[in-house]
Amino acid sequence: MSSSAPASALAPVPLVMQLIVDGASSTSFGWPKGPWMAQSAHAAIAAIQTSLDSAATREYVSSANLESMHKVTLQTPAEGKAKMTLPQLSEKLTAARAEWEKTRGPASEDADEFPRHFLWIEQPENVPTCLAIAPNRKPAALKKLLRPCTLLKE
Incomplete structure (x- = not known):
């Protein structure tokens, strides 16, 4: 019995990393x-x-x-109602990951895993310069948190 779904519908969503800089x-x-x-x-x-x-x-860095590899560079909103700093975004991502772990467990192999992230703080200036989100398939909860961020074009 053949499937009527196109082959592309069966392919997994590609993995991506998001690199986010502070818009301000x-x-x-x-x-x-x-x-x-270099900070990124x-x-x-x-x-x-x-x-x-x-x-x-492991899949993202496999031979x-x-x-x-696919990466997207974004920036946080620098002004307006959605204004957000990298530490604020980091707090939201940490809370979302903790919530995901409550329901799935830290070692779950779930395709919708809420990814970890790392906030790079440049020293000795003590300036948050880039937040990198581990490889992921853009789960809905992550998309929602990143919605205010825009593509960095310059």
Whole structure:
């Protein structure tokens, strides 16, 4: 018996990492782009390291997927009603992960796993520069929290 669903409907949602910078800080410190890129790399590696027990992370860094890694760079809103700092976003993500763990357990292999994250704070300046979210398939709860963030285009 053949399925009437297209093959693309059966494929899993691709894994992605979100790298998020503070919409206000990225311009207010006057740092060149190079240091901001380095901060993002630090945060991404830290998010990978802290989530190595996740099936999604292991799949993302597997040899078969090294040439197809996908990342999205976002920024928090710098003004208006949705204004949010990286530490505020980190608190929301931490609470959402804790809620997910209550229902699933920390070692669950669930496809809708709420991902861990890492907030990189540059020292000695003590400036939160980038929040990296571990590889994930964009679960609904994460999409909702990231809705105010916009694509970083510059």
